[in-house]
Amino acid sequence: MKHLIDPTDLTHEETNNIIALAEDIIVHREQYTTRMNGKKLATLFYEPSTRTRLSFTSAMMELGGNVLGFDDARSSSVSKGETVEDTVRVVGNFADIIAMRHPIEGAPLIASQVSNVPIINAGDGSHSHPTQTLTDLLTIKRELGHIDNITIGFCGDLRFGRTVHSLIKALSRYSGIKVILIAPETLRLPDYIKQDVCDRLGISYKEVRTLEEAIPCLDILYMTRVQKERFLDEDDYDRVKDSFILDAAKMKLAKPTMKVLHPLPRVNEILTEVDADPRAAYFRQVENGKFVRMALICRLLDWKNDSMHQMPVPHEVFIDDDTLHCRNPKCICNNEDVKSKFYASADNIVRCYYCDTKVR
């Protein structure tokens, strides 16, 4: 069985297969309206979400399936202290596939280890957001005609922005990708992505201080919101919240073919005056999210009993050492009765298996 917890759970071929199916759904929508008749999707959202949850719901409904679930953990047995594992074991009896969003990093991974139905990670803490990545890849493909050989600028909160982490990982499978990172000092891309993904897999990246110096060479500008809810201190948030704002004047510096993406919601990092620019692709991106989730649901259920489509065997070497401890308070191993597990990344740094935080 295949789950989608991290973008690299899908092979490059599987990723492209899902994107191709989404493109077919766009063209032949009427052929897919009964595809999921009799099937149910459970949306278990332990963290607020409007577009991702509605996108999943709408995707399943367009396929002729049904949706159940919760969007506020307080209204579920979680408020009685039920673990993620137990919730998933129970819900697997009621649904054919589960989409889970959780503020605790590694929660969907733990869920996938006990589930008898496919689990889709709809965002875990600041860690991963693989269905946004599929949305972004489909959007790049539709907007530019290709994903290989692009220069992409990531701007804003590269530290807490899980969509950025997941997209960079997925882009490492394509050739000729150049990444430009535009972030305030305190919101720079985590080292584990720079070292394990960019350095190890050969993505060339450069960090710059201003949007103005990056924008002229970009094919894609990926704007992000500063993730207020991940800050422990409001003053720290206030200091960086207005760091980079895209406006019509900056758009004048960009190529006529450059496209602007944003996972949304936006706060003030893109002024509304940019919306009318044909290069603003972020509202088209939302619709692509629905099509790609339709394709993903179809494929995960098609592949459920297919031995050709299994979860990848972790390439990391696990380290058995009782003296090690993950210090991320938002990691599943510090929130539920989960045995800590560590691996040595390519650069010999020991990291937590559930949240990738550096341990030693």
Ligand code: NCD
């Ligand atoms: C993103 C998320 O939840 O990480 N939104 C989304 O899924 N569309 C980005 C964000 O919240 O800033």
